[in-house]
Amino acid sequence: MILVLVETENGAASEISLETLAFARSLAAEGGGIAIRAAVVGEVEDRDALAAELGAHGAAEVHHAVGEGFASYAGAAWATALQAIRESTRSVVVTAAGSPRGNEVLAHLAARLSVPMAANAVAFHGLTPFVVTRQVVGGAALEEMKLDQRPAVFSVAGHSWIASPVAGASPAAWVEVTPEVAESDLVARVVATGTKEVDHSGSLKSARVVVGAGRGAGGPEGFGAVAELAELLGGVVGVSRVVTSLGWRPHHEQVGQTGSRISPDLYVPCGISGAIQHWAGCASSKTILAINTDPEAPMMTKANYAVVGDMHEVLPAIVEELKSRGVTG
Numbered sequence: 001m002i003l004v005l006v007e008t009e010n011g012a013a014s015e016i017s018l019e020t021l022a023f024a025r026s027l028a029a030e031g032g033g034i035a036i037r038a039a040v041v042g043e044v045e046d047r048d049a050l051a052a053e054l055g056a057h058g059a060a061e062v063h064h065a066v067g068e069g070f071a072s073y074a075g076a077a078w079a080t081a082l083q084a085i086r087e088s089t090r091s092v093v094v095t096a097a098g099s100p101r102g103n104e105v106l107a108h109l110a111a112r113l114s115v116p117m118a119a120n121a122v123a124f125h126g127l128t129p130f131v132v133t134r135q136v137v138g139g140a141a142l143e144e145m146k147l148d149q150r151p152a153v154f155s156v157a158g159h160s161w162i163a164s165p166v167a168g169a170s171p172a173a174w175v176e177v178t179p180e181v182a183e184s185d186l187v188a189r190v191v192a193t194g195t196k197e198v199d200h201s202g203s204l205k206s207a208r209v210v211v212g213a214g215r216g217a218g219g220p221e222g223f224g225a226v227a228e229l230a231e232l233l234g235g236v237v238g239v240s241r242v243v244t245s246l247g248w249r250p251h252h253e254q255v256g257q258t259g260s261r262i263s264p265d266l267y268v269p270c271g272i273s274g275a276i277q278h279w280a281g282c283a284s285s286k287t288i289l290a291i292n293t294d295p296e297a298p299m300m301t302k303a304n305y306a307v308v309g310d311m312h313e314v315l316p317a318i319v320e321e322l323k324s325r326g327v328t329g
């Protein structure tokens, strides 16, 4: 049995939890059709809708932990719930999205079971031995990790798999469980939530398209076509540290070692040299299309596609071409 911890957002499963179910389905198929169970902790707004959604993404059952101990998020309490569900389902694999919560809960679980935990897996290779490839150094490097104890505990890096529902699948069966939560599990818990200061970098970290610009933009007025292309492609703007240090753009748009780590489907760095500190934040991009006047810039040599040219000419041309093809954003 494969157990997937599912996080919810506004009543529905989070996108990265559905991506984790896609990873689990591939693993289940490799094992000859191992059954998948989903674990959900705390309040659920619409049980039927969630059961249908998780059924479509491969879960045969949803085990829902309810009780006072789950009124607000507490990593240790969620681990208690996951441990109880794992025991009742006799799961040999326990996984979750590589989100802050997913990684925290799995780390608690692995420590309690005295098994290793692999954070941010992007692939697996065979079942015996069971080896996962995972992102390390903030996504700048990959390492292989053998998980030869059971349960195998690992999280799945965001956007490394594509969530794909199966048409006509049955809703998952709903199983309610009431695990006991110790006081000690609630010592570190969420006691209040608010929107006093919004973390704008969230959209950059999860964006599927990022159009980036560096010193080559030439100044704060050099971002018009950058922002326009980002909007047309349904993406966001990301910048180098030079840009934020010079005050051309806000810090929450910075990509890199001291900014956000991104893993979009498409990254378009324009006038960015590709210094190692910037690369550390964008190396997980699936496709990179670099635009730079210098063909030898590190970003140009590492990119999948490179356009040698002035970004102030190339970007407006791309924008015009997209508009002429009816792309409106």
Ligand SMILES: Cc1cc2nc3c(=O)[nH]c(=O)nc-3n(C[C@H](O)[C@H](O)[C@H](O)COP(=O)(O)OP(=O)(O)OC[C@H]3O[C@@H](n4cnc5c(N)ncnc54)[C@H](O)[C@@H]3O)c2cc1C
Pocket: 213, 214, 215, 216, 217, 239, 240, 241, 242, 243, 254, 255, 256, 257, 258, 259, 270, 271, 272, 273, 274, 275, 276, 277, 278, 281, 291, 292, 293, 294, 297, 309, 310, 311, 312
């Ligand atoms: C501890 C530490 C942490 C750091 N953290 C980060 C970080 O998080 N993120 C980050 O980005 N950097 C970071 N840096 C800075 C990093 O080392 C580089 O200095 C920075 O990334 C360079 O920014 P850039 O590519 O915009 O500028 P440059 O290196 O100056 O490159 C500008 C590029 O634009 C090209 N260009 C110029 N004009 C045009 C034009 N008209 N059209 C097209 N191309 C043009 C040039 O050929 C060049 O390749 C960090 C540095 C340190 C020491």
